[in-house]
Structures are given as structure tokens and as C-alpha cells.
Amino acid sequence: MTESPPGPWSGYQEGLARGELRFQRCGECGRAVFYPRLLCPFCGSADPAWETAAGGGTVYATTTMRPRDEAPYHVCLVDLDEGFRMMSRVDGVAPDAVRIGDRLRLLIVEEDGRPVPTFVPAERS
Ligand SMILES: [Zn+2]
Structure with a gap:
């Protein structure tokens, strides 16, 4: 390089x-x-x-936002396995279903032409 x-x-x-x-x-x-x-x-x-980051993380804190005239959505703080914390959200489940301690997997999605890091529940084995 x-x-x-x-x-x-x-x-x-x-x-x-x-x-x-x-x-x-x-x-x-x-x-x-x-x-x-x-x-x-x-x-x-x-x-x-x-x-x-390998993409594994754990929910540290979660909040459901309820804007007027819009669907509720949720915001969470995720502790990545590598030892840092970021604000993101969990897709693929109802906002109220996200719990502290849930295991997550990183999913980078494109929104408005920009990549955005989000999370989905990790598969439970
Ligand atoms: Zn240092």
C-alpha cells in the first residue's frame, strides 16, 4: 500500500x-x-x-420510538463482540420484541443510496 x-x-x-x-x-x-x-x-x-468486526453483537439497551403518524421503530445500543458499542436498530422483529441481552448479527442495508449498518436477530441454534 x-x-x-x-x-x-x-x-x-x-x-x-x-x-x-x-x-x-x-x-x-x-x-x-x-x-x-x-x-x-x-x-x-x-x-x-x-x-x-465479525458482525456478532449483543443488545445493551433498546428503546421503541413512537413518532406521530408513523409506524413505531426502535433504536438500540449494540455491544459488538470486539468490544465497542454503537447505536443501530434491529430489523426483522417487532420493535417491542427486542430484549436486552439478545444476540444479533450485523446486516448492512442500503438506504437513500448509502450503506447503513443494522442488525437482525442471530439464529438461535
Ligand atoms: Zn489507546
Whole structure:
């Protein structure tokens, strides 16, 4: 690779466009960094390295939003297995059916021409 590394946000968007959820991991303290940044927010070290999440996560918090004149939808915080937390939503189930602790699988969908990371319930075996 001879190109200079892209800025944190463009690197994240480029990952989504390829169907990858990228995050960073600090080479100094080893903690997962999300959203992408130039400096580790925990120890201040520069240039945390990119990694790609495997896509497994767990519901940390969930809320059903009920806008007037629109169908209810839900917003949740997901703890990814790699150790970072992001705001997203769970598709494929009724908003009220999402529970804290549910296992999820990443599903990147396209909305308004942009890739958006969402989640669906993980298959229960
Ligand atoms: Zn660090």
C-alpha cells in the first residue's frame, strides 16, 4: 500500500460500502475505538489501526420510538463482540420484541443510496 491512509470517517464509510463494519483498535492500550478517530480516546495514542468486526453483537439497551403518524421503530445500543458499542436498530422483529441481552448479527442495508449498518436477530441454534 503506497496510498496515504484515508481519514477516520472516510475509512469507516469505505468499509461500509464494501459490506464491512470497521472499527479501530489502539496499538498502545489495545482498546477498541468507535466511532473512528485520529487519536485513541483512552490513552491519546495516534493512528489506531483498522479492524473489521465479525458482525456478532449483543443488545445493551433498546428503546421503541413512537413518532406521530408513523409506524413505531426502535433504536438500540449494540455491544459488538470486539468490544465497542454503537447505536443501530434491529430489523426483522417487532420493535417491542427486542430484549436486552439478545444476540444479533450485523446486516448492512442500503438506504437513500448509502450503506447503513443494522442488525437482525442471530439464529438461535
Ligand atoms: Zn489507546
